[in-house]
Amino acid sequence: MAIGSLMLAEQQSALLRGALTSGFLAHLARESTVKGVAAATQLAPDRVQDLCLALSAAGVLESDSPGQYRLSTTYAPLLQHGADKQFANLLAGTAVRARLLERMFTPEAGGNYQDLTGADRLALAASVTLAPSTPLAMAAMSQVAQSITPWQEMLNAGDVRYLELGCGVSGAMLTMLQLHPRLTAVGIDLAGDLIDRARAEAVALGVADRVRFGHGDAATFSDPEPFDAVFWSQYFFPAGSRALTLANAYERLRSGGLLVTPVLHAGPADPVHPLNVALYQSWGIPVLTTEELCTELEEAGFAAPTACPGPVTPFVVARRP
Numbered sequence: 001m002a003i004g005s006l007m008l009a010e011q012q013s014a015l016l017r018g019a020l021t022s023g024f025l026a027h028l029a030r031e032s033t034v035k036g037v038a039a040a041t042q043l044a045p046d047r048v049q050d051l052c053l054a055l056s057a058a059g060v061l062e063s064d065s066p067g068q069y070r071l072s073t074t075y076a077p078l079l080q081h082g083a084d085k086q087f088a089n090l091l092a093g094t095a096v097r098a099r100l101l102e103r104m105f106t107p108e109a110g111g112n113y114q115d116l117t118g119a120d121r122l123a124l125a126a127s128v129t130l131a132p133s134t135p136l137a138m139a140a141m142s143q144v145a146q147s148i149t150p151w152q153e154m155l156n157a158g159d160v161r162y163l164e165l166g167c168g169v170s171g172a173m174l175t176m177l178q179l180h181p182r183l184t185a186v187g188i189d190l191a192g193d194l195i196d197r198a199r200a201e202a203v204a205l206g207v208a209d210r211v212r213f214g215h216g217d218a219a220t221f222s223d224p225e226p227f228d229a230v231f232w233s234q235y236f237f238p239a240g241s242r243a244l245t246l247a248n249a250y251e252r253l254r255s256g257g258l259l260v261t262p263v264l265h266a267g268p269a270d271p272v273h274p275l276n277v278a279l280y281q282s283w284g285i286p287v288l289t290t291e292e293l294c295t296e297l298e299e300a301g302f303a304a305p306t307a308c309p310g311p312v313t314p315f316v317v318a319r320r321p
């Protein structure tokens with residue numbers, strides 16, 4: 001029955017999330033005994049055996065001999081290039097989305113994204129960005145830059161001043177700062193806890209001297225120097241805040257500067273699309289198609305908005321005339 005598959009998927013994804021975030025899975029990168037994993041994790045051997053069996057049934061582990069397990073070929077990439085961090089974040093964000101979707105059948109659900117608990121907001125923010133300390137993030141960010149030709153050209157040309165409106169935990173921006181030593185950046189967000197986290201990560205990654213964070217409204221942030229590029233995290237901006245934010249993005253850019261923004265709309269045939277619509281619209285945020293986003297940018301005065309496919313999410317890029 002269909003509901004059986006849903007029940008199984010929910011439990012297996014919780015199992016994988018726990019195995020990743022606890023570090024349990026890392027002990028199974030190579031063939032390991034139940035006893036060895038128990039010693040490394042300080043879990044009872046019987047529990048380790050039960051968890052290994054459950055993970056094997058989910059296809060995560062495989063075993064050739066009793067009491068010995070290793071990551072399956074399908075899941076082996078999970079422990080390469082820092083993918084475990086990235087996928088732990090994705091699964092944690094999915095768990096928060098699941099809880100929020102469940103609550104949407106009550107009249108009081110929704111409202112303001114900023115009113116989520118700090119833990120939920122952090123999990124969602126980390127799940128829509130890159131884990132910036134990982135080689136996976138570096139490779140993904142290089143691909144993103146390559147897919148947005150004018151952005152890649154700007155990075156190749158030399159010094160770039162970059163502003164991110166709605167920077168959250170700033171995974172993408174911190175990754176770019178590591179990749180491009182001639183990039184300097186400013187990140188603005190309404191959520192002070194996310195900014196604190198981004199600031200600490202900038203220090204840990206050794207890029208704090210080239211980035212500044214501001215806690216406040218993207219619509220009113222001001223700076224005496226113009227920026228070469230503005231990234232707008234549009235799918236976290238409610239309808240009422242968009243025109244003023246875009247007007248400020250325009251104001252902050254130099255003539256010829258780039259506005260880059262991601263597209264959340266997955267296409268009507270993708271089953272995740274109506275879930276995004278239900279969730280984001282409960283926060284008053286429209287889920288716009290690429291065409292609608294281009295129109296919004298044109299109405300704000302930006303020139304030649306163009307869609308770029310991007311390796312995971314598409315982007316729209318436009319210029320201040």
Ligand SMILES: C[S@@+](CC[C@H](N)C(=O)[O-])C[C@H]1O[C@@H](n2cnc3c(N)ncnc32)[C@H](O)[C@@H]1O
Nearest residue numbers: 125129166168170171172189190217218233236
């Ligand atoms: C989750 S982040 C997007 C991820 C980000 N691009 C990254 O790579 O980490 C989007 C952020 O936009 C912020 N936001 C929404 N409206 C805002 C506004 N008017 N001013 C400043 N930040 C805003 C939200 O608080 C949220 O943290």
